[in-house]
Amino acid sequence: MPDDAAAHAIRYLIDFIDGNRGETIVRELQGADGSGRTRPFDVSVASLDTDLSFLTKRATLVTAKLILSQPGGEHRYLVNRETCKWCGKDPERCGPDCRYEDIQIDQLFAECDDLHRLGAYLRDCAPLLEQGQLVYFPQTFRRRHLESRAPDAQSTSSPFNSVGQIELGDNPDRTLDLIVKGHRVVDVPSGDPVKARLVTPLLQLDLPMLEGTSLRDYCAILTQESDALAATQAYLRGRMLDVDTDPDKALVQLAKLDAEIQEGVLAARSEVARVARRSAVQAAGAAMATVAATLVAVEGTHLAPVLGMLGAGGFFSAVLAADQYADRRGELRQRPFYLLWLLSRRSVPA
Incomplete structure (x- = not known):
């Protein structure tokens, strides 16, 4: 069997x-x-x-x-x-x-x-x-x-x-x-x-984020992140078709592209981390505002001052911030190196 x-x-x-x-x-x-x-x-x-x-x-x-x-x-x-x-x-x-x-x-x-x-x-x-x-x-x-x-x-x-x-x-x-x-x-x-x-x-190309990512994780990420994949494919197709047919020139171009990709992945990592740090505060504010708004709805106006503790705009400003964060994540997915950054997160160093 x-x-x-x-x-x-x-x-x-x-x-x-x-x-x-x-x-x-x-x-x-x-x-x-x-x-x-x-x-x-x-x-x-x-x-x-x-x-x-x-x-x-x-x-x-x-x-x-x-x-x-x-x-x-x-x-x-x-x-x-x-x-x-x-x-x-x-x-x-x-x-x-x-x-x-x-x-x-x-x-x-x-x-x-x-x-x-x-x-x-x-x-x-x-x-x-x-x-x-x-x-x-x-x-x-x-x-x-x-x-x-x-x-x-x-x-x-x-x-x-x-x-x-x-x-x-x-x-x-x-x-x-x-x-x-x-x-x-x-x-x-x-x-x-x-x-x-x-x-x-x-x-x-030397792409360590691919070598260190398991095939199962790689396939799952590609299918879950269709927008990011489309951006990466569009970028890489253009760059691959531009590579010179002369072997010596091609080696130089590929070395430069290697460095560009590594730099792009690091930049994506930095940008995602910055947006994530900002989102942590926004998410906490949105959660507090939701609780406060619920209490106000139940108890009337007696707890209205609680909203003032959240800053100008209270609940609505927190919701707006959360929406802006979601839009920002959507923009990141359109970057050519976002997918490679995702893969690098799942990559296990040799």
Whole structure:
């Protein structure tokens, strides 16, 4: 019996095959008319690394949708299904009329070296998977054949049939944009310069707030802070596309960008702390004013002087201050480094 993580991976793989999700994704990547991509920030990446966390945490900062595959793994048997060709039921429960009818054998397989690792990854990424920001695209296969229950009959088999693979060979209509190995882009099969220039430099940046944040926390923060993510993506997309194609110049630009990001995160930390300190006083004042106002409502005007202790405006000024603080937090979420600051709060130093 597989453990919980491996069982989770198996369920995902089976659902992917049964739902024909691979075909749907390929059609989306190829565009409605089959002539090109319709969404420039949907990026399909094949990772040749065993750990998918590094690539996931980098690429999702610039992609609208990341389609991630991990080809070349061991063929894993997922499930064997047997149905009576005549009645469609389990052959063990067929009626007498089905005695000599063929049995349909349906076997599902997927490429995967470690089901436990994959299952843990899929569970950590559940928020991004559910919202469609991330798609794990497994290399899957289906094998079908018939077995006759008639005496001395021979079964007929079909070879492995692909039911959803991202093309890796020389194919002009391939749907794969990038191949990553050792945390670097090693090939750009689609020849799309935008996709390559979006992801390639991002893999080289030194971003400790990403490395120290668990994948589960990272995915949760991204889905909870959609405004902050949109601001970060807009900023990083522009900066990545501006990186020079000359390797030497690119290294200098990335070093400057590293420093800029670190400075931006520190500035965001300082600003959030300042707003938080101000909000603590405002929240306390609002709470006191609420209590005082309630007492006044109940006891009449005898406790009205209590409101005077809160300063000019009393309850209403406290409420206004709280509203202004809420607006200020909304402004912070529009800053490109706010999301990275959030991630740095959950980051554990090495």
